Amino acid sequence: xxxxxxxxxxxxxxxxxxxxxxxxLGWASIIIWGVVVSFRPETEPLGRGDVWFGHTVTFANYxxxxxxxxxxxxxxxxxxxxxxxLFAQVIxxxxxxxxxxxxxxxxxxxxxxxxxxxxxxxxxxLLVPNFSTIRKLGLFDTTLAVALPYFGSAFGTFLMxxxxxxxxxxxxxxxxxxxxxxxxxxxHVYLPPAMPTLVAFALSSISWxxxxxxxxxxxxxxxxxxPLTIGLVRFTQLGEIGARWxxxxxxxxxxxxxxxxxxxxxxxxFIRSFLHSGLK
Amino acid sequence: xxxxSKSISPASxxxxxxxxxxxxxxxxxxxxxxxxxxxxxxxxxxxxxQYLNIAxxxxxxxxxxxxxxxxxxxxxxxxxLRNTAIYVIGTVPTSIVLAFLFALLVNRAVKGIGLARLxxxxxxxxxxxxxxxIWMFFFTPDYGLFNTALQALxxxxxxxxxxxxxxxxxAVMIVAVWKNAGYLMIFxxxxxxxxxxxxxxxxxxxxxxxxxxxWKITFPxxxxxxxxxxxxxxxxxxxxxDHIFVLTQGGPSQSSTVLLYYLWQVRFEDQNVGLASAITxxxxxxxxxxxxxxxxxxxxxxx
Numbered sequence: 001x002x003x004x005x006x007x008x009x010x011x012x013x014x015x016x017x018x019x020x021x022x023x024x025l026g027w028a029s030i031i032i033w034g035v036v037v038s039f040r041p042e043t044e045p046l047g048r049g050d051v052w053f054g055h056t057v058t059f060a061n062y063x064x065x066x067x068x069x070x071x072x073x074x075x076x077x078x079x080x081x082x083x084x085x086l087f088a089q090v091i092x093x094x095x096x097x098x099x100x101x102x103x104x105x106x107x108x109x110x111x112x113x114x115x116x117x118x119x120x121x122x123x124x125x126l127l128v129p130n131f132s133t134i135r136k137l138g139l140f141d142t143t144l145a146v147a148l149p150y151f152g153s154a155f156g157t158f159l160m161x162x163x164x165x166x167x168x169x170x171x172x173x174x175x176x177x178x179x180x181x182x183x184x185x186x187x188h189v190y191l192p193p194a195m196p197t198l199v200a201f202a203l204s205s206i207s208w209x210x211x212x213x214x215x216x217x218x219x220x221x222x223x224x225x226x227p228l229t230i231g232l233v234r235f236t237q238l239g240e241i242g243a244r245w246x247x248x249x250x251x252x253x254x255x256x257x258x259x260x261x262x263x264x265x266x267x268x269x270f271i272r273s274f275l276h277s278g279l280k
Numbered sequence: 281x282x283x284x285s286k287s288i289s290p291a292s293x294x295x296x297x298x299x300x301x302x303x304x305x306x307x308x309x310x311x312x313x314x315x316x317x318x319x320x321x322x323x324x325x326x327x328x329x330q331y332l333n334i335a336x337x338x339x340x341x342x343x344x345x346x347x348x349x350x351x352x353x354x355x356x357x358x359x360x361l362r363n364t365a366i367y368v369i370g371t372v373p374t375s376i377v378l379a380f381l382f383a384l385l386v387n388r389a390v391k392g393i394g395l396a397r398l399x400x401x402x403x404x405x406x407x408x409x410x411x412x413x414i415w416m417f418f419f420t421p422d423y424g425l426f427n428t429a430l431q432a433l434x435x436x437x438x439x440x441x442x443x444x445x446x447x448x449x450x451a452v453m454i455v456a457v458w459k460n461a462g463y464l465m466i467f468x469x470x471x472x473x474x475x476x477x478x479x480x481x482x483x484x485x486x487x488x489x490x491x492x493x494x495w496k497i498t499f500p501x502x503x504x505x506x507x508x509x510x511x512x513x514x515x516x517x518x519x520x521x522d523h524i525f526v527l528t529q530g531g532p533s534q535s536s537t538v539l540l541y542y543l544w545q546v547r548f549e550d551q552n553v554g555l556a557s558a559i560t561x562x563x564x565x566x567x568x569x570x571x572x573x574x575x576x577x578x579x580x581x582x583x
Contacts, residue, residue, distance in 0.1 A: 012490075013390075020385045024399035027458065031402060033425065034414045092306040099303035103295065115307055118315045120571040124519035124540060125563040128547050128556045129318030129325070152310030182295060211407035213522040214540075218548065229409050233526060236413055245417050252410045263405045267398065271466050274404065 034256075038062070038249035061250035068238065068247075071254055073223050074231035080143045081216075081227055082209045088151035089205055090198065096152075097160025098186050102172075118154035127218060134219050141221040150209065156201050159276065163194035200273035203266070210259050228255045319564060326557035333551040340554070347558035359534050360542045363449055367538050368517045371456045375513055376506070378457065379464035384494075386465070387472045397469075400462035408459060412526035415455050416442070419527070445535040448528045452536050455523045460516060464509045471505040472498070504581055511574040518566065539563060 039057050042064075065071070099105075100112055123130070130149060139145040167190055175189040191198075213229045220226045226234075232255045236248060263270050326347055328340035351357045386397040403411060418426040421439035438444050441451040475498065483493050499506075521541040524530060530537035530545065537545070543563065547556035 016385060016388065017390060020390075020393070020396050023382070023385070024396040027403070027462070028399040029425065030411065030414050030418070030458070031406075033417070037417075088306075092310070095303040096307040099300040103300040105297070105300040108300075111304060111308065114316070115304075115311050118311050121315055121319060121564055121567055122515060122519050123314070125560060125567050126315065126318040126322070127540075127543065128553070128560050129321040130314055131547075132321075133313065133318065149310065149314040152307035154307075154311065157304075157307055182299060207405050211405075213407065213409050213525070214544070217525075218544075229407050229522075232407075232413065233409050236416075236526065248413055248417070252413045255410045256406055259405055260402070263402070270405065271401065274463065275466055275470055 031256075031260075034249045034252055037246050038253045040246055042244060042246045061246040062254065065235070065247050065250040065254065069231060069235045069251070070223055071228070071231060071251070074226060074228045077143055077225060078210060078227040078229075081146045082206055084143070084147040085150045085209050086202055086205055088147070089153050089156055090202065092152045093156030093160045093201070094186070094191070094198070096157040097164055098190060100157065100161045101164035102185075102190070115152075115154045115157055118152075119158075123149060124214060127214065130215075131218050140219060141225050143225050143227075145219040146212075146216045146225065146227065147209075149215070150205075153201075153205075156205075159197055159201055160194060163197040164190050167193055197276065199269065200276045203270055203273035204276070207259055207263075207270070231255075322557045322560040322564065324557075325553060326561050328554050328557075330553040331551055332553060343554070347554045350555060351558055351562070356534060357542070360537050360539060363534075363536065364518075364538045366449060367453055367456075368514060370450075371453050371460070371517055372510065372513045375457050375460040375464055376509055378461040379509065380468050380502075382461060382465040383468035383472055387469060397465075400465055402462070403459045404463040406459075408520060408522035409526050411459060412455055412523035415458075415523070416527060419451055442528050443532055445532045448532060448536040452524055452527055455527065456517070456520070459523075460513065464513060467505055467509050468502065471502045475501055504578070507574070507577055507581065511570065514570050515567065518563070518570075539566075 038061055039059070040061075041056050041058050042061065096115070100108065134140055134145045134148075137145075139148065171189055172185065175185050180188065211229065212227075213233070216225075216227050216230050217233075220230060232251055235251050325340070327342060327344060329337060329343045329346065330340040331337040382400045386393050386400065419441045421427065426441070427435075427439050438447060441447040479497055479501075480493060483497060488496070519540060521538060521544070524536060524538070524541050528536040530541050539559070540563065543556060543559045546552050546559060
């Protein structure tokens with residue numbers, strides 16, 4: 001009796017393990033294939049199996065890809081865009097979250113609801129009118145144009161407000177007793193316990209904007225503002241690329257690498273940050 | 281009122297009355313300029329005819345509801361709506377079921393399970409365009425791995441998925457499911473780890489099978505998670521079209537064009553500002569109904 005139950009459990013466990021392994025390999029095959037092909041010589045045929053069992057490892061594809069498109073410039077632009085957004089967001093969401101958590105003021109509820117509008121109408125839907133706003137502001141084809149609409153974040157404001165509301169009242173009152181000004185209160189009392197929330201938001205902001213495509217596609221025109229994602233798609237459409245997969249793979253890995261390595265190192269923090277920021 | 285005013289902290293009394301407004305003003309300005317104003321602007325321009333690539337139609341002319349009439353009668357737009365419906369109905373439930381399955385699989389204490397969790401989750405942090413670039417190879421006729429795998433499973437249909445009007449949309453949907461399932465998984469995983477263990481112990485003592493426990497306890501307890509996950513999955517399905525730019529450009533002959541991609545085409549290829557604004561309004565209405573429905577439902581479920 002006992003042994004049958006045990007045996008059954010063992011069979012179930014093993015089949016679940018096999019299922020997990022098959023699915024995980026299937027899911028991972030995309031990145032594994034990309035990495036492997038990017039290091040394989042272009043001259044070796046890409047027929048079934050050959051890719052996996054060849055011996056030669058080469059950086060030639062990376063050098064060639066970098067010589068065909070200005071990936072260095074794309075890197076610079078992406079880093080500027082992501083950096084600007086992060087810098088602006090950290091300030092705006094901290095200040096707004098603090099105001100909504102700490103003060104009472106006329107129209108507070110309605111203003112908060114107004115800000116939440118950003119969560120209800122995702123930016124992607126507003127591509128067309130926002131494009132004409134950027135043109136009118138004279139920002140077309142600049143890195144600032146890509147970044148500007150994200151300088152304020154409803155979700156970030158919401159998250160910071162939640163985090164600030166959890167700071168014990170006694171701590172705040174003690175700070176006030178000590179004669180703290182509003183920014184001392186924010187800096188010394190509210191912000192330290194809210195740091196994990198801010199970091200979580202920052203990580204998801206970085207990866208969201210590193211990966212963005214449609215908005216930069218619309219507001220950029222030349223190499224002076226194009227980020228990596230746009231650069232990659234233009235690269236795939238270059239006449240001389242065609243179906244040269246090792247080159248394409250090298251370009252793709254170039255775009256993926258920094259964020260992916262960052263993710264591998266800070267896996268736990270990344271997953272937690274994505275959990276926090278369900279509605280980017 | 282008097283009770284409420286008593287609980288105001290000393291700081292709020294000391295602060296100058298304009299300070300909170302100053303603190304929220306940067307965020308307010310961004311929402312005003314890039315969310316509220318464009319919404320109004322889209323509604324307004326949707327009543328005008330304006331083509332930027334035709335000289336005599338370059339200045340906007342008021343045409344009332346003509347753009348909306350054009351949408352209602354356009355076979356192109358009908359096909360786009362059909363494709364969008366197929367895309368959303370096809371990808372959202374599939375991603376959610378896979379996400380739940382993945383969460384169950386990786387929530388077991390087995391050696392190396394962290395690697396499986398990594399394998400399911402990593403597509404989340406890849407740019408959709410880079411993932412799609414690699415997928416392009418998988419879909420290649422003759423030597424693409426996707427076809428090789430399908431053949432091993434006994435499939436002998438057409439090989440050129442991206443160039444086949446019957447398969448292009450499906451190909452685009454497969455990439456979306458592959459990208460999203462692992463992201464949605466983490467919400468289920470968090471949900472599973474927060475479940476009360478005593479309920480399961482009681483059920484086990486009562487002799488409930490693993491399957492019964494799953495359907496009668498786990499799934500109902502995760503209802504709020506499912507509601508939340510559904511909302512993000514649906515919104516994502518409407519707002520992510522990056523992979524279409526790489527894989528099919530909406531083709532062949534419109535067969536993989538969905539709403540947002542169509543919006544881009546009408547505005548930036550056809551240069552038809554009026555029609556693009558009307559499509560924007562349609563998209564806003566859809567997005568608002570999804571997010572508002574979610575708010576109402578989650579309110580009803582209780583905090």
